Amino acid sequence: EIVAAIEARLxxxxxxxxxxxxxxxxxxxxIDPVRYIANRxxxxxxxxIASAARAAGARVSFVTGPATVPPPTGVDVIRxxxxxxxxxxxxxxxxxxAAVFAAAVADWHVEGAGDTKMKKRPGEVPQIRLAENPDILRRIAGLDAGRPPLVVGFAAETENVEENAAAKRLRKGCDWILANDVSADTGIMGGSENAxxxxxxxxxxxxxRAGKDAVARRLVDRIAAHLATTA
Amino acid sequence: EIVAAIEARLxxxxxxxxxxxxxxxxxxxxIDPVRYIANRxxxxxxxxIASAARAAGARVSFVTGPATVPPPTGVDVIRxxxxxxxxxxxxxxxxxxAAVFAAAVADWHVEGAGDTKMKKRPGEVPQIRLAENPDILRRIAGLDAGRPPLVVGFAAETENVEENAAAKRLRKGCDWILANDVSADTGIMGGSENAxxxxxxxxxxxxxRAGKDAVARRLVDRIAAHLATTA
Structure with a gap:
């Protein structure tokens, strides 16, 4: 990390x-003022990835949802x-x-999420109506003007990982997809390793399969090589 | 805290x-292997409260959901x-x-929460069907045998705080209710103070309105006084 910091400075x-x-x-x-839908x-x-990109000399904008892992130092954090x-x-x-969309963005939000807490009433169960969220990856990958030269998405899958991810790459219009299997028995979601x-x-x-830091460095090396040959 | 620890030892x-x-x-x-419903x-x-009860000399069983605040030391933690x-x-x-039900227990779970991640399909929005959770407070307050002599519930309300809480006390069959206003503008849910x-x-x-530690000590004093006169 010290070497990386010096490299970045130099x-x-x-x-x-x-x-x-x-x-x-x-x-x-x-969902209401106290409840929400989250993911793991x-x-x-x-x-x-942000840390590895920073160590490789990049200026990094790090747009983060409410994560349990703290953001790295030396990057611009937007919460x-x-x-x-x-x-x-x-x-x-x-x-x-380059833009790397590693966030696990909710596909849906709750329609009409209110200012008043849902009340429990005997024999009555409230309805949660979902509505589609904006598709950030597809939106940015599809920009006519200002599209980042390299757009990278993630696909967290539980079945048919490669097929689903390849289809996702085409559907979203991004350049690369990093696919991983987040089935509970892999321990990847929320864990320290990734495959x-x-x-x-x-x-x-x-x-x-490697530590998330090693996966990040490998991705950043690939990004640097790609940008060096194309842009 | 040192005094409390010594008192507990003595x-x-x-x-x-x-x-x-x-x-x-x-x-x-x-909801599925990666998504869930949470609260703030x-x-x-x-x-x-667990810490104050421990400091007052009690043996404390601390049954905790995935909280952001770490459990106190010296108590039996059940996650x-x-x-x-x-x-x-x-x-x-x-x-x-005495049993103090301070957890913000979800009123509902998701029916048929699956082993497979919900897939996003164009023009299709999945349904989340809720079903009632067991009512822990009412269940324990209504025990024929083994009911704790003092059962304390919380009521997190956003409107008509006292009326709703008084009705909740009767409905649940508990002895005391600690009611608080968790409207977003009070900053209580997730904050450091409580009223x-x-x-x-x-x-x-x-x-x-006071720090949550002060509220806890006051409650524990009241519990101790109550048990001293009744049990």
């Missing part, structure tokens, strides 16, 4: 002069709670040379 | 020889996630001389 890293946007953590979608993302993978807030923060942080498959237009790379 | 506290059960924190109710309880008030798990842990911890009204059969006491 401007000698492979991402020096680049701006990298990283989203991280879960989002929380309110700890923010560990996103924080590791949000909901998916809608995250989209606004991402748009405000552009332009970027990732990188899916790009020209092929599939299965990376060995 | 067996000189007003709750020495007593067993106090305290529940604390939110519960998390799974930090567990701060419950932890403060749970869902309301159903909390009920089982509470039943296993009985008998007790509590104690509702008992023989009247209502409005306690001044």
């Amino acid at each position: 401007g000698s890293g492979p991402l020096t002069g680049r701006h990298v946007l990283v989203t991280s953590g879960p989002t929380h979608e309110p 993302s700890s923010g560990a993978q996103g924080a590791a 949000v709670e909901t998916a809608a807030e995250m989209l606004r923060a991402v748009e405000a942080a552009l332009p970027a040379d 990732v498959t990188l899916i790009a237009q020209d092929g599939v790379e299965r990376w060995p | 067996g000189s506290g007003p709750l020495t020889g007593r067993h106090v059960l305290v529940t604390s924190g939110p519960t998390h109710e799974p 309880s930090s567990g701060a008030q419950g932890a403060a 749970v996630e869902t309301a159903a798990e909390m009920l089982r842990a509470v039943e296993a911890a009985l008998p007790a001389d 509590v009204t104690l509702i008992a059969q023989d009247g209502v006491e409005r306690w001044p």
Whole structure:
């Protein structure tokens, strides 16, 4: 970390002069003033990627939901709670040379989430009506003007991991998808390790299971190499 | 705290020889392997009550959901996630001389919460069907055999605080209700202070807004006085 910090200061890293946007953590979608829908993302993978990008010399915008892992030092931290807030923060942080969408953004919010706590009434169960959230990855990957030259998404899957992730890459219009299996028995969601498959237009790379820091460094090396050859 | 620890060791506290059960924190109710319904309880008030009871010499069973505030030292910590798990842990911890139900237990769980992650499909929004959780406070307050001599509940309200809380006391069959206003603008839910009204059969006491530690000590003093005169 000291070497990385010195490299960053000396401007000698492979991402020096680049701006990298990283989203991280879960989002929380309110149901009422006290209840919300959350997910088990700890923010560990996103924080590791932001840290690795910073160590590689990049200026990093780190847009984070309410994660349990603290944000790394040396990055611009923008804290949000909901998916809608995250989209606004991402748009405000552009332009970027690369954008990595590691946040576990809620697909849905609760329609008409109220200012009044839902009351329990005998024999009555309230309804929670969901509505679609903005699709941040697809929105940014589909920008006509200002699209980051490299857009990276994540796919957290529990079944048919590679097929689902490859389909997601096409649907979202992003360049790379990092797919992982978050089935409960893998211990990845909320854990310290990750087993990732990188899916790009020209092929599939299965990376060995490793610490989230190692996965982050590998991704950042790939990003730096890609930007060096294309932009 | 040192004085309290010494008092506890010397067996000189007003709750020495007593067993106090305290529940604390939110519960998390799974929607699928990665999503869940949570609430904004930090567990701060419950932890403060457990700590104060311990300092007063009690043996404390501390049944806690996934709180952000760490459990106090010197108590028996039983960690749970869902309301159903909390009920089982509470039943296993009985008998007790007093039971304080400070946890913000979810009123509902998600029916048929699955092993497979809900997939986002275009134009389709999944349904979340809620079902009632066991009512831990009412269950314990209504026990024929083994009911703790003093059962204390909390009522987190956003409107008509005292009326709603008084009705809750009768409905649940508990002895005391500590009512508080958790409207967002009070900053109490997740904050460090609390403004509590104690509702008992023989009247209502409005306690001044104070730190959660001070509220806890006041409650523990009242519990000790009550047990001294009745049991």
